[in-house]
Amino acid sequence: xxxxxxxxxxxxxxxxxxxxxxxxxxxxxxxxxxxxxxxxxxxxxxxxxxxxxxxxxxxxxxxxxxxxxxxxxxxxxxxxxxxxxxxxxxxxxxxxxxxxxxxxxxxxxxxxxxxxxxxxxxxxxxxxxxxxxxxxxxxxxxxxxxxxxxxxxxxxxxxxxxxxxxxxxxxxxxxxxxxxxxxxxxxxxxxxxxxxxxxxxxxxxxxxxxxxxxxxxxxxxxxxxxxxxxxxxxxxxxxxxxxxxxxxxxxxxxxxxxxxxxxxxxxxxxxxxxxxxxxx
Numbered sequence: 375x376x377x378x379x380x381x382x383x384x385x386x387x388x389x390x391x392x393x394x395x396x397x398x399x400x401x402x403x404x405x406x407x408x409x410x411x412x413x414x415x416x417x418x419x420x421x422x423x424x425x426x427x428x429x430x431x432x433x434x435x436x437x438x439x440x441x442x443x444x445x446x447x448x449x450x451x452x453x454x455x456x457x458x459x460x461x462x463x464x465x466x467x468x469x470x471x472x473x474x475x476x477x478x479x480x481x482x483x484x485x486x487x488x489x490x491x492x493x494x495x496x497x498x499x500x501x502x503x504x505x506x507x508x509x510x511x512x513x514x515x516x517x518x519x520x521x522x523x524x525x526x527x528x529x530x531x532x533x534x535x536x537x538x539x540x541x542x543x544x545x546x547x548x549x550x551x552x553x554x555x556x557x558x559x560x561x562x563x564x565x566x567x568x569x570x571x572x573x574x575x576x577x578x579x580x581x582x583x584x585x586x587x588x589x590x591x592x593x594x595x596x597x598x599x600x601x602x603x604x605x606x607x608x609x610x611x612x613x614x615x616x617x618x619x620x621x622x623x624x625x626x627x628x629x630x631x632x633x634x635x636x637x638x639x640x641x642x643x644x645x646x647x648x649x650x651x652x653x654x
Contacts, residue, residue, distance in 0.1 A: 379594050386616060390619050462487075463495070464492075464562065467622070471622050474619055501570060505555065506548045509551070556577065560625040561580075584628055587624075591621070595620075
């Protein structure tokens with residue numbers, strides 16, 4: 375049974391309301407760690423370019439020959455931070471799955487996935503990054519060819535339109551793949567013995583027939599996004615856990631766990647009912 379968006383949201387509200395302070399603390403901790411790490415590596419690059427703009431770029435910069443090294447090293451460090459942050463993302467998913475299942479949320483779960491084969495989450499992030507970026511390659515390659523060959527007239531027009539068409543097609547494929555693989559991180563968090571490739575395969579299978587359902591759920595949070603905007607970001611302390619817990623319940627619904635839980639509750643009710651009536 376596929377539960378409606380409203381039902382998944384109702385379950386999510388019931389799951390997080392009682393533990394909202396702990397969940398918010400978890401989000402704040404992760405955001406603070408990632409922000410500090412990013413600032414450490416972006417500050418040298420930002421300062422370098424600010425100095426270049428003020429004093430003239432690039433020849434007025436001291437040690438001009440060193441600035442490309444600093445720039446590339448900073449970008450590489452930021453890329454590493456992004457990969458490591460995927461492990462914290464897995465920790466947030468662990469928290470939302472615990473909340474959706476009615477378990478006690480623990481702030482320490484933010485760091486729990488560092489002990490659960492964290493390389494799996496890094497590999498998965500790299501694969502997802504490749505899957506979402508690769509569809510744009512044909513358009514980018516065609517643009518590079520146009521700029522190098524210096525076509526003119528109708529040839530340039532045709533190639534430009536073709537490049538734009540490829541860009542749109544690439545965007546559609548990228549969005550489609552990102553949705554189809556959306557549950558891969560949840561599956562990895564739930565099954566420590568699973569490889570990233572099998573998690574992607576399972577996610578692709580789970581999302582069959584649920585792509586538009588997922589899109590509808592995301593679009594239903596647009597009013598909430600406006601709330602975040604009007605509260606200068608403070609509303610995200612409630613909205614983001616609400617969205618994430620709803621997606622966790624979507625995963626539990628698609629995987630059949632919510633149905634099994636409901637059937638078990640009915641079975642227990644049927645077994646306990648007669649005994650309870652006799653006792654009374």
